[in-house]
Amino acid sequence: SSDPSPRQTLSYLHGLFEAYGLEAKSKLGQNFLIDLNLLDLIVRTAELDRSDAVLEVGTGTGSLTARLADEAGVVVTVEIDRALQPVAKEVVGARQNVKFVFGDALAKKNELNPDMLVAWDEAVAGANCTRKKLVANLPYVIATPLISNLLITRTDIERMVVMVQWEIAERMRAVPNTKDYNALSVLVQSVADVETVRKVLPKNFHPRPKVDSAIVLIKPNAEKRAKVGDVKKFRVFLRDLYVHRRKNLRQALIGWPSGARDKKDVDAKLAELGIDGTVRSESLDLEQHLRLSAVFG
Numbered sequence: 001s002s003d004p005s006p007r008q009t010l011s012y013l014h015g016l017f018e019a020y021g022l023e024a025k026s027k028l029g030q031n032f033l034i035d036l037n038l039l040d041l042i043v044r045t046a047e048l049d050r051s052d053a054v055l056e057v058g059t060g061t062g063s064l065t066a067r068l069a070d071e072a073g074v075v076v077t078v079e080i081d082r083a084l085q086p087v088a089k090e091v092v093g094a095r096q097n098v099k100f101v102f103g104d105a106l107a108k109k110n111e112l113n114p115d116m117l118v119a120w121d122e123a124v125a126g127a128n129c130t131r132k133k134l135v136a137n138l139p140y141v142i143a144t145p146l147i148s149n150l151l152i153t154r155t156d157i158e159r160m161v162v163m164v165q166w167e168i169a170e171r172m173r174a175v176p177n178t179k180d181y182n183a184l185s186v187l188v189q190s191v192a193d194v195e196t197v198r199k200v201l202p203k204n205f206h207p208r209p210k211v212d213s214a215i216v217l218i219k220p221n222a223e224k225r226a227k228v229g230d231v232k233k234f235r236v237f238l239r240d241l242y243v244h245r246r247k248n249l250r251q252a253l254i255g256w257p258s259g260a261r262d263k264k265d266v267d268a269k270l271a272e273l274g275i276d277g278t279v280r281s282e283s284l285d286l287e288q289h290l291r292l293s294a295v296f297g
């Protein structure tokens with residue numbers, strides 16, 4: 001492409017912000033990556049070529065966008081803060097394969113913004129792409145709903161390479177009987193393979209976030225998904241199951257949020273499943289969650 005990749009060092013960023021009279025908005029999770037190696041690591045992990053249609057959530061100053069555009073077929077990039085529009089457009093420069101969407105990546109009730117999804121689908125068709133990937137340094141407040149909604153509702157995403165808060169990365173790959181294991185762990189692992197690529201420290205961003213971060217690779221897995229069947233239903237089941245973390249499994253199933261259950265019925269079904277009701281849900285493995293959901297979901 002015609003323009004060189006932006007350097008995105010701290011002084012470069014300061015220069016950009018000064019030129020455009022901007023200040024980073026912490027409420028919007030505006031922590032910009034200032035480590036070039038990490039930007040490159042994200043792009044490398046995405047394994048892009050011209051058949052890829054990338055969705056980026058959080059354009060920011062466009063530094064990752066430009067790098068993605070240099071390798072992918074097309075990049076659809078979404079940014080909520082219109083003040084960043086002129087900066088991002090300057091940084092992306094003459095690259096023709098970038099579609100900007102200015103708006104919230106999430107619609108009401110944390111659902112995915114339909115305009116974003118339409119823009120992505122149109123970009124796939126327009127650029128003759130055959131694969132979809134999410135590649136983003138995400139605003140941390142929306143990471144969980146964005147990733148889970150994409151995993152649940154879209155079966156055509158080849159991979160996600162995302163920078164998220166370290167704690168979320170830990171949850172996504174947590175195993176039973178650990179403090180991080182929860183509904184998100186079970187849900188993500190039921191439809192995808194998850195891997196932490198790199199832990200990232202606050203000093204690699206400007207301004208520095210208060211928490212550690214991680215680059216995570218999530219690969220949707222069709223075989224796993226087939227075993228789950230109705231993923232939306234499974235998600236609702238998991239949400240209800242994990243409402244009361246301190247209850248044991250039997251108590252949780254009896255005092256079900258959307259309607260109490262008969263104790264004897266719960267005991268009989270648990271006995272039939274061969275699952276001990278005195279344990280907590282977070283000690284159950286994926287397969288046990290699936291069997292429970294089939295009976296109680």
Ligand code: SAM
Pocket residue numbers: 028029030031032033057058059060061062063064065078079080081084103104105106137138139140142
């Ligand atoms: N990609 C840039 C980088 O790597 O330096 C910026 C990443 S920054 C962590 C997250 C960006 O997401 C910010 O520019 C922020 O304004 C934007 N953002 C925050 N909430 C958003 C939302 N709900 N929808 C779309 N963009 C959002």
